[in-house]
Amino acid sequence: AQSVTQLGSHVSVSEGALVLLRCNYSSSVPPYLFWYVQYPNQGLQLLLKYTSAATLVKGINGFEAEFKKSETSFHLTKPSAHMSDAAEYFCAGPNQAGTALIFGKGTTLSVSS
């Protein structure tokens, strides 16, 4: 079965510190993956997507993610955290039929001053 796994349900960083949110996918997932961000009481907003054109993908708000096939990973990073980055982050990939996205359980990012 297809799966997307996010390691760590909660990550806390200080403002200005590196942000690293981890995502692993099952090897049978076709090579396109997404990161979404969700602020309280809102829907999901697309941060970035990987579609095999380049392994390092840049997204909005200074985030980027690197697709590593050998590690079946698609970790999200940001060099310097801002208070406004505090939110829930979801990694997603296609289901087996390629008809819909399946999501990880999410990682809550907290940023302290």
Place this chain on the structure above:
Amino acid sequence: DTGVSQDPRHKITKRGQNVTFRCDPISEHNRLYWYRQTLGQGPEFLTYFQNEAQLEKSRLLSDRFSAERPKGSFSTLEIQRTEQGDSAMYLCASSDLRSSYNSPLHFGNGTRLTVT
């Protein structure tokens, strides 16, 4: 691009009542999805439409749930005889697969259902 719109934003209902939610996708998006999200979880796929045809339903979509997308525009999701376990955020998303098979989903702000 006015975004995906969902109505209502919040709905409180008593167990056993029927509820209906509406989703207006981004105009000209041919695919429309419904997801359910419970606290501390990622969105779970319920069903999707391509134009007016409902092409796939998840096992999560019990017989009490029904979704429609007449004329391939807006969609409604109805839950009959609501149960407390139906309490969740119901998210609608749309995408345009005519541009790319891997087009991202664009989400609305959701309808939060509370069943008392």
